[in-house]
Amino acid sequence: MSTVAAPLPLHGRTAIVTGASRGIGRAIAIHLHSLGANLVLNYASNSTQADLLASDLNQSSAPLRRAVAVQADVSDPDQVKRLFDSAEKEFGSEIHILVNSAGILDSKYPSLAGTAVEDWDETFRVNCRGAFLVCKEAENRIKRGGGGRILLITTSIVLSLPPGYGAYAASKAAVEAMAKIAAKELKGTGVTVNCVAPGPVETELFYAGKSEETVARIAEACPMVRLGQPDDVAKVVGFLATDAGEWVNGQGTRVGVVLHRFESEAVAGKLCQRRLSPFGLC
Template identity: 55%
Template structure:
């Protein structure tokens, strides 16, 4: 990306940049979308299921009500190649600009928290379809599209579960390990493109999805953290904001733990 102006550096470091945040109707993705918008980015708020449409619209409305906020909403399943292409097409058409930033936040977990021995193939396929295949497809599209804008940022979300290897998270942890491998190889493949590719691995975060877990799991997560609390979404979105900016130019191919010391 081009060197930031003084105005960009001090107030809106992402001004004029177009960002896609997948899975941004709620939770960590929502927080990231709102934060990038506050830094000046033009946002594509993405969701998958019809039940999330109202939440996605609310995120875009909040961005558009700020000054000089700008956001559109695009429904797309990141596990489907044609829909990923349409997602990028919509961004380019709406903002008359190439995409500069991809944050792949869309993901699913194993709601039953079953062991590997008890995980159904349907559950395994669903987790890998969204988490691993979805990340791969978004990276593939971004690698081609972001080049058109002269450089940019690809940021994927993994999980501290890859490192902690907690029981009953085998399929989920494996899918996120694939995400981490993807970003490391992608960073090397994109040499000389001025595109960086990095991954953050959040620890347990106080989102609706995690707070729906059994109380004993939440209690253990808090006890495991040296800070004695769950992460808040702002703990995550600030790191993404930094990685999306020009200030992170020399960080590439990294998996950054954002977990309060759990790992």
């Protein structure tokens, strides 16, 4: 007697992942594709990596074409609208899932007093304004009645609040507040809104501006005695994106650890404050 394989949990659903050309966003896109989703891979400037990822995903799902790379600046409302238009046109369906993983960090790790106004504004332009614009567009266009998911990648730094992360922490904390409000505003629609806040994760953004010694200290301090991998975060996002994650709403899910100990060491001068960053970045 032959058996019919059960459909993948995200079969037939369309997902937009911003910041998908590398790091955590890339891992999330790959994982959602493995769960059956059609993928719109958003990138700001790294077209080579985004196009290569789309090609690899389409080869794995051939003859079906289930991934497309779309350039858009998430801080520009017209480009965000075009991103969503492209998703609907490409796959001929409503959008079911938005994952906002686009983000930047000032790797100089300046104090608040030493933060240039231009750098503060740029951090908020991408991290906060960008999250607002894609969330706003998703609220107006994402599928109602079940299966709609808005997932915003933040950071464990909003809890640990280390020196040198003023603009970054403030921008991500604003996103977490916005997500909780959005979840309440979408009551009754079947759309959930959640944040995923990674701890230390091996990405280009994490390594920027850090010495090898600092990275080694961070890994040693983690309970698993290693840094997190982008796939560790992607699996949590995948769960929240499926029907299994329906009862999780308006939450900030911490993935990994928050290493408060390094804060006091930095203040005491045991670590160079500009090199300190014992926290996962996304």
